[in-house]
Amino acid sequence: MSRRALVAALCLSVAVVAAGCAAPGGSGDSAPTLTATDATDANALIRAHTETLRSNSFTARSKTTARDANGTFRVVTTQTWRVDPGRPVRASATRTHAVVGDAPDRYEQRPDEVTAWRRGNETTVRVESGNDSRVRAVALLNSSVRLNQALHRQLLYGLSASRNATVENVTRNGTRLYRVRAELNDTHVSSNASMTLLVDPEGYVRQVETTRTVAYRSGPRVVTRTVRFSRIGETRVERPPWA
Template sequence: MRTRSALAIGVVCLLALAGCTASPGPATPPGVSENGVTDTSALVEAHTEALQSTSFTVRSTRTMRSTDPAFAVTTNRTWKIDGTETLRGSVVSSTNVTGAAPEPYRQQPERRSVWRRGRTTVERVEANGSVTEREVDFLNTSVKLNPVLQRQTIYDLTTSSNTSVDRVSRDGRELYRVDASLNDTGVTTNASMTLFVDSDGVVREIQTSRTVRYRTGPRRITQRIRITDIGTTAVDRPTWVSSSADDSSP
């Protein structure tokens, strides 16, 4: 009887140990704990390190709404970046305006495209039924790693007053959802941010919302940014760019 009792106790102990050593969930991203963001710089650097030498696609939709006068301006941008060797990238942006928007917004081009290889950068603007193309200084475009990686947007976490972290599953991938309320400033109020981050620190999606004070009244600005196709994005030369631009030296 004692032998059977000892065996039974041993089995129970083994089962308990097996439960205690079950596979844990994915590690929290650098700079993030189960309780909040502990080091924004560590998160930004991990995000940068993971993406700066590979290819990826970024899609952004930004909408600004005003109630007096009533109008909305929506800008869509798609970046494609390949940093495996000489930096190659493109961005295509389009703007849609509805309502009684001020003249500067209604005069924006319907479509703007930029192609870059190394320092060689070409821009194409489509507006009012006409098309213009020209070489531009790459420093004056958004086809640069810092803006494409959304580093400054992520750094806004340093102004957060309250954050929460939850583990979620999206598209078959385990991610960490970071929700943050941002502090008011002299021009912005009711600001919030949501990030979806993988365990390596890659920020896969950013959602922001804030009210911005303008001289003509407050406007609500929302934005959604998604980073996809990491390592599989093809950055091909657009047909409107001459082959000489693509073959130019970095």
């Protein structure tokens, strides 16, 4: 096993609890390749995805929609990460949310926009609510620009609890991809869960879609989420003017 692969494997073993491993500079070895079998193996998939994106800049975009079973409200949260994993790591993350309908008060009280900036281990956050804007330095562990979070490894790890997973070859813009569809096992808070992934054989996940019914004290809610990875090796991360 190469030193890079060993580092990636060690990072993977603590993916859920770690704040994020520091990324090595430069692309070094060629990107790992994935077979159709690898695409349904959560460990192999996360390992290749991590190794590829820890060596290349990338953009990740996420959209999460939560709606109650009766359709009385809908909460939409969007997030965008831009990451350059070279030394020092530079990253930005922006989160916004919108509420439609009669949602609980705690959703209405969320900030309109939260933006984080990272250079090395130093992170700064700007919180905007209405006409109010506040900027403050925060600890890396409390920020949204940790590498593990941008890679969405915990989301991908959900594939390890899959059943009836299928793989088919599809083509998008002339590129061959694996489309993985899987049902996920029920838990004490989640049911009717499924996952669909578009996996690039070059060693990373292009898109993840999940849907599930989540039990809340106020009643069940249907939560859908889509995460897309793009601009691999082409993402520029610049310090925002307010940082």
